[in-house]
Amino acid sequence: MDIDTTTPPPTDAPLLALSGISKRFTGVKALDGVDLDVKAGELHVLFGENGAGKSTLINVISGTFPPDEGSFRFGGEEIRHLTPQRARAIGISPVFQEFSLVPSLTVEENLFLGREASVGGVLRAGEMRRRAAALIEELGFDLDPGARVDRLSRAHQQMTEIAKALLGKVRLLILDEPTASLTERETGRLFELIARLKDQGVGLIYVSHRMREIRALADRVTVLRDGRHIRTLDAATATDGDLVELMTGRRIDVLFPEIPHAPGKVVVDVENLTLADGTVKEVNLYARAGEITGIAGLVGCGKSELVRAIYGLEPVADGTVRIHGTPYEAPTARQSLKRGIAYFPANRVAEGLALSRPIRENASLTALDLDRFARFGVLRQGAERSAVGAIMERLKLRPPNIERPVGALSGGNRQKVMLGRALTRELSVFLFDEPSVGIDVGAKLEVYAFMKALVEAGAAVIVVSSELPEVLALSNRLYVMHHGRVAAELTGADKTEQNVLASFFREEMTEAA
């Protein structure tokens, strides 16, 4: 077997022991005297808001940069001058969110990158192929070792990254939000793998914002806030409320707000919609004012494409979309905004924001056709500054400087800039595509509260999400999509996780029949 784990060190002595770790970046104290210990065979969750210091800490542990002060012990030895290469050599293996794969190489070439098996400079392709296949087999991933990485989905790239981390000797595995792009099934596989690694005495550091994963996996949880160690808790006894309160420093009882839905008129009416690329087939769906309509489904089921088509980003082959009762033909983003439809993309970096431009410009971008922001093509920058300033103040942007480039912001603050766009003009339909991907719990709560306010004001809100608890809790009515079609529409007491999952399988079974 290729996951080579050495026997656990003698009892009780932690595998990794950090104490008083500090790290400072040009005046900002990213870490301030943080303690952390991870035992062999333990899964230790790092929990905190964006900017709390989690990433800095795992970068210190994996040797990306050295700490300014503090002691770092691994396997009982004092470690100094750690480099990423040396970290790997002693068995510290990180899986970062930013992938370290070479797109033009195959999966197996990436696995062995920099540590190729060779004899006298000649690659031993056969041996590498065999070992790669064996590893992937053992991990239970549905992954072709000969496939080029740039042709893989993000989920498969994530699997490649995990496989790469597990090739060779591993004593401490670091996973930074590993499930962000995995489907439920792949997530299940990963969890089984984690359980096996724990049995073999591997220590794990796991960064996640997802409560359900923390519940399922964690032995202990360390909460960081503003670069400081707040507390380390036993996962079995800590409640969600405790964790969130420690993380945000404020009392939060429930994660999802109570949303008083008051369904009114049908605002968005989709009839028999089929997209040109076939990702959505003959879908019927409606959304009413004053309620949140949820769309759940696995990655690739067509749920994102559906809302993108309503907004005008995907070509429609057949079917009708009615907005406020009038047919909306040949939608474009510009027309949609004029009709009061806003879309919040899942990938804010690729499709939402111009990162090097200031917050002010990004927030007003969808409203520059209004007299409020420009007259005869000339910008009214004074009005823009005060309007955007007030909006970002309302959304509690911290720090409240709207001239900073958006690229300098954390995920949660970037989402606030996107939400800010919703407040720059009159809108009645809000299409959210994976609204809480990549943002911390504190920011999630603010996004949910924002949706609640929209619904209370009588807007029609459609939420597309791969995170089941989220759509279940937020939506008044929930559509489940599968292979481009609506597999079920659930309301009231039927709106349960079991029913959602069952509708996937029912579909699978009818297809097989």
Add this chain to the structure above:
Amino acid sequence: MSDIDAAPSPSGLPALRRLAVQAALPIALVLLLLAFAAVDMRVLSLANLLNIAQQTSYLALFAMAQTVVILTRGFDLALGPTVSMVSVGAALAMASGVAAGYDPGLVLLMGLAAGFGLGIACGTFNGAVIALLGVSPFVATLGSYNIAIGIATTLSGGRPVQGVPDLFSHLFYGGSIAGIPAAILIAALVGIVLHLVLTRTVYGRALYVIGTNPRAAAVAGLPVKAILVATYILCSTLAALGALMMTARTGSGEPNLGGSLSLQAIAAAVVGGTSLAGGRGGVGTAVVGALFVTILSNGMNLTRIDGYVQMVVLGAIVIAGVVLDRIRLEQRG
């Protein structure tokens, strides 16, 4: 998401290094002038400085033309041939007007209409091929490069077109206000207006957003294709203005007037700090870059450096400009 707020900045003395990179060009400009002056004091004479300013006006106009398209991640390789074509077309129109005995004012209008008409046609063609047909700016403008050379040579028969009227030459070259030559006045006026357009209008704002993230611009409802077409038209119109000014200077329509202008203009823009990655730059970067390239060639001329060696130097400068752009981008993260 990773903790981006705590992203590390480059090591060393960040503030000082940042300043050094951002202000590198103005410092280099002064050093360059002083170095040439050390060889030949005439470099710093009032007459030569005015000469430099006048020469810079033309290149600055062309660099501004390139800058607006470079902001959208494009460039215009056909700018030089466009200049040739406009020069020939405007001269032919005016020569025929003079031959027909029209009023000088009308002849001037005919020249302007022909010149700007050809410029706008060129820009519309480039913009439509790039934005509507989805051809890369490199291939599209390389194609129109040949088309424009062909048209300019055919129209003129390969020979200079004589008969440019005095009124035209006076307006675009000979004239001056308070001792400042027409070329400098025109370039300064265009520079100020373009700067206002880039910083104070919805169009200018859209240009930067499209250059920074074209997909986000489309999702936000900006009419990306229309803006791209308009931008190529703006580029070619500015090139046409420069072409008319150069035609006024030579006093004839020249089928070879554009020569190596396409690359010189891109070089000036990039050296000045316009980013080929899009979204960064403006009138300031175009003017500073044009000044740098002009001073360099002026100094090399005065110090009698061989013309072919000058080409080598200019080529190296372009590469250095792109490397500098890289370093700047990395610093900003």
